[in-house]
Each structure stands twice: as C-alpha cells, then as structure tokens.
Amino acid sequence: MIDIQNIFLKDVELSFILEIISRTLMMFLIILIVLRLSGRRGVRQLTLFEVAIILAMGSAAGDPMFQEDIPILYGFIVLFSIILFYKFITWLTQKNRFFNELMEGKPMCVVKNGMFEVKKESDSDFSQMEFFAELRNQSIEHLGQVRVALLEVDGTMSVLYYPDEEVKYGLPLFPDDQYKITSLEDGGPFACLFCGNVKSTLESCKDRCDRCGKREWAHAINSRRIG
Template sequence: MEAFDLKRMLLDEFPVLFLGEVALRASFAYLAVFAFLKISGRRGVRQLSLFEVVVILTLGSAAGDVSFYDDVPLLPIVMVFITLLVLYRATTYAMERSPRFGAWMEGKPMVIIRDGQYDLPTLEATNISDDEFFMELRQQGVEHLGQVRLGILEVNGDVSLYFFDSDETRHGLSVLPPSERVVVETVHQNGLYACCRCGFVQSLDYGQGGPCPRCERKRWSMATDRPRAR
C-alpha cells in the first residue's frame, strides 16, 4: 500500500457510478430517520428522552452502514427501523401505563435552586458542571442565584426558573464568567460573600474565610443583590 495514494483515498477500487449509489443510499437513510421521527411524533431534538436518544443513535449507526458500505443490503436496514419503531411504541406505552417505569426511564424533574441557593441533595446527586450550568442561567437572564426563587432541572436537561420579584431579590452567588467575578479563600474586604459551591451567603470580615457551614467548601465570591433586568 502506498501512503497518500489519492486514487485509493478518493474512490479506491469502486467505479465512479458507485457515488450515485452512495447518494441513493444516503437519501434512503435520511428519509428513514425522518420518517421515524415523524411517526414517533417528535418535533425537535430537545424533546428527546434518554431512551429516544439511544434509539436515534442506533438509527444513525444503521443509516451510516447502509449509506457507505456496498455489501449492506437495504431490506435488513428496513427491518432494523421497523424493530426500533415497535420497541419505541411498546416502551412509550409501558411508560404511560406505569408511572414508576416512566420515572425510571426518563427520570423526574429535580429542584436544583431553592430560595437563591443550590439544593444540596440534588447538587450531590447530579453530575453538573458549574460552567455549563452557569451558562444556562445566563442565557435566561440570570446574573446571580439571589434572583432565583426556584430552579427546576427538567428530565430533558432544560432548567425552568421562577424568579423573585425585584424588591425581594436576595444576595446571591454571581453566575458571570470567572473574568467578571473574584473567587478567594481569604477575603480582602468586609462584606457579604457567597459560597462558590452551594451559594450560601454569609458576612465575612477582612482576613476571614474557611469552610462553608453548609457544604464545607472553602472558595468564596462577593455576593451581589442586583435586581433582575426586565
């Protein structure tokens, strides 16, 4: 084998007309996945449950095989799609009949923010990146946790937020990027500081720090009570 052989890299031993067959196979796979989504009643990817993501990934694998491999016939792929559709219908039917099974398959909404602070049991039970979660909050107009009365982590990964009225806004942990907030272990001026892990707010004097009484973490950021812009 010769390295960087353009003929092998571009088409190998296949005839040029095989490109037309690839186009036909890719079109078939595209229409099959589209038909599955239409029949299943899905309108968008953000509505997919964990089970549905698994189904779509399996469909994608089958679609990729039939698109590129000349020795993969079409009818077995049709059977794969039919089987997955039957499994999908059976699973959704079982989820509707059994709330316990449905909760096991999709999970339940969880309170992640309560009264301007993280809900610790939920925080410890979920693998959430602070940066990614803060980005989600910023996209919904949140500057700090003290603006949020209740935050619910939905089963599809979205965050539903319920806000305090402007005159009820509390001091809270800033969710701005690191360049816009200072994080310290020992404070350099008197004031209210929020724990960078759980959002607990307490008054600290110059030179103080130490573990948070709520979660025992040792990183603090100056708390803010700026009302939410409307």
C-alpha cells in the first residue's frame, strides 16, 4: 500500500514550515543577486554551457530551501563559486579560439547554394525535419531561395538569400508541396527530397540522386521571396 500520509506530511512541524518560507525567500534573493552578477541580459538564447550552469545553480539553490541540515551559507558559497567559474570560462572562451569551439561548438552550415548540406543523418544531431521547420520559420518557401544557412551555436539560424533574379529551382519546404512524385507526367525540374539536389530531367521517378544516393523526388519550385 502507498502511504499517502507519509508522502505528503511525514512528521510536519509548523515551525519548520515557517523556516522553509524564510529559507526560500533568502535563497531566491541570493539567486537574483548572483544572476545579476553573471552579467547576462536575458535567457532567450543560452549556449549549452550556460544551460549547464543554470542547472547546477538550480540544484544548489533548491536544496537549502527545505533541508534543515544544510545551512543557507553552503548554498550561497556554491552559487558564488559557480558564477566565478562561469566568469572564468567566459573569459577563456573570449581569449582562446580553440577553447571557444570546445565549449560552445562551431556554427554549422546547413544549406549551401540552394542545397541541403547535411548529407548523412549522422552528420548532425538535428534531423532534417528540424532544419526545415527552422527555415520555414524564416518564411523560406524552398531551398532555391537560400545561398547559405548557418546553424549558430545558440541554436538560431542565420540565412543569406539569393537576390530575386538569382533565385533557383529548389526543394519545397512546406509539406503541401513536398509530395514524392510517382510519375514524370508533369515534367521537371525535380528536387531530391533528402538533399535538395535539383535535376531538370529524370529517367524515372526512382532515379538515384547522384549527390546523396536516395531515390525520392519532388517537383522543384522557383518562387521568389516576396510577392
């Protein structure tokens, strides 16, 4: 039997509840001060390293709030050590390019010359679907509009577009247009569903893509970005 009383109440004392409230308030104030000292302006785009720091801080700040045998001072010391460590690492990553790439990773080229750059699934922890969703977020209708797309270390996507007159045929990114062709009746050009390689003609709709080796094609489109 599950002992509900034990889970929820277990020797509760009113005096300790009051202590928890004051411990929580104090830890909360300390966290705010420490976060201000970290120098970060917001949390919209955290690098992996910063997420790790925040997780460590959360754990260190949470325990002294309700564990009576942990003095607040310990939590305080842990938080300040973490911030000192954070400041030191940040300083190192600014000084040293190798260390920077080790901690934060490098920007990754996702699209180049209107084609998907990540040819093998194993090249990336992201799936093609996620990249495409990210590109759709930037109102990109097909890969032929994109000269370069970089995935930055903070997870945002930087995109350089072709000017209107240079937009090429490319793989559609919106699911409505992304149908695998089953006949060649409507004519080309065609785009490889996996890498965006564009061919003006195909022998059959099961042709092998000479870039990635897959055998599925969609109709390529060349609409411009605006209007």
